Amino acid sequence: MLKAYRCTTLQPIHYVAKIFKNGTQERILTGLPSLALPDGTDTAGPHDIKFDASGKPYIAVGYASDPTFRATLGNTDLGKIITANFNTNSWTSVADLANYELANNPDGGDLISNPFSLLIDGNNIVAVDTGANELLSVGTDGSNLKAIATIPRQTLTNPIFPSGASSSPFEIQAVPTNIAKGPDGAYYISQLTGFPFPEGEAKIYRVGADGQPTVYTDGFTQLTDLDFDSQGNLYALQYANQSLWKGNLDGSVIKIARDGTRTTILSGNGLESPTALTIGADNAIYVTNRGDRPGQGQVIKIENSKSVPESTSTFSLLAFLGTVSVTLLHKGKAKRLKISDKFVQEC
The missing domain is CATH 2.40.10.500 (Thrombin, subunit H)
Known part of the structure; x- marks a missing residue:
């Protein structure tokens, strides 16, 4: 720590x-x-x-x-x-x-x-x-x-570190990152997780009137933000799709429908270490890209966010990418709409 x-x-x-x-x-x-x-x-x-x-x-x-x-x-x-x-x-x-x-x-x-x-x-x-x-x-x-x-800590039963796998249980920090109010009036909290930033272990918590956090959905990696659209769909932002120490900072925007169906809107393809998102009044998705890099931060707009359910097939990936339009709104030395680039304090 x-x-x-x-x-x-x-x-x-x-x-x-x-x-x-x-x-x-x-x-x-x-x-x-x-x-x-x-x-x-x-x-x-x-x-x-x-x-x-x-x-x-x-x-x-x-x-x-x-x-x-x-x-x-x-x-x-x-x-x-x-x-x-x-x-x-x-x-x-x-x-x-x-x-x-x-x-x-x-x-x-x-x-x-x-x-x-x-x-x-x-x-x-x-x-x-x-x-x-x-x-x-x-x-x-x-x-x-x-x-x-x-937001509770969790114990990894088989943590993977940069030096290799370990069989010793290891407690990691929760590192909650962002908050959105859902259509049901509850608060929804995204989670980055602490070191070693285990893949698939980040969660979205729901906090209702009783103040008790429960897992709304899980299986994410290093979440930094989330927001609801006008139809009640929840969008989650992954800072990196792999554990941070691996060095690959390709991120993702993921849509979670009200019925739980999960769809990737954009993954990689220039989306790198994104730190924040918001759904605009035009229903477009605005993302702060490269939010951890001094002088390289961007605000991008993702329009026409039609997408297909997640699939491992190359054909589905190519078809999906054809439905997304990404516009660069700003690139330069200015800070982002939400400056969200300090996570290592929980390591």
């Missing part, structure tokens, strides 16, 4: 950008705090942004370390949820998730906090702390911060 950053720099360089339909962008909030290695990788900073019914923005600012050491960075908003005023380029703190982890540590594991994603549900913010393995809730006014569910 990585307890704290070493050889890192505190960098107020992250920002929020508005991307227009023609692919141009405008920075609307700058100077947000972040941590990164000297080469710009392994960053923690603004991870997610959501708007309430009035258009007020809320931003999850990651930390990815032990909250005990945060004071050494001075007065910082790392590890918090903030709300911003784009007109004045300013923000204020709403809730301190890192301090909550320090004071409560709901999962009873190592102290680590990394606010990673959020959604607005009425007058509440529901957030995933991927370091603490927690789903939390807090009022949009900052009141009543509490943990509402703990």
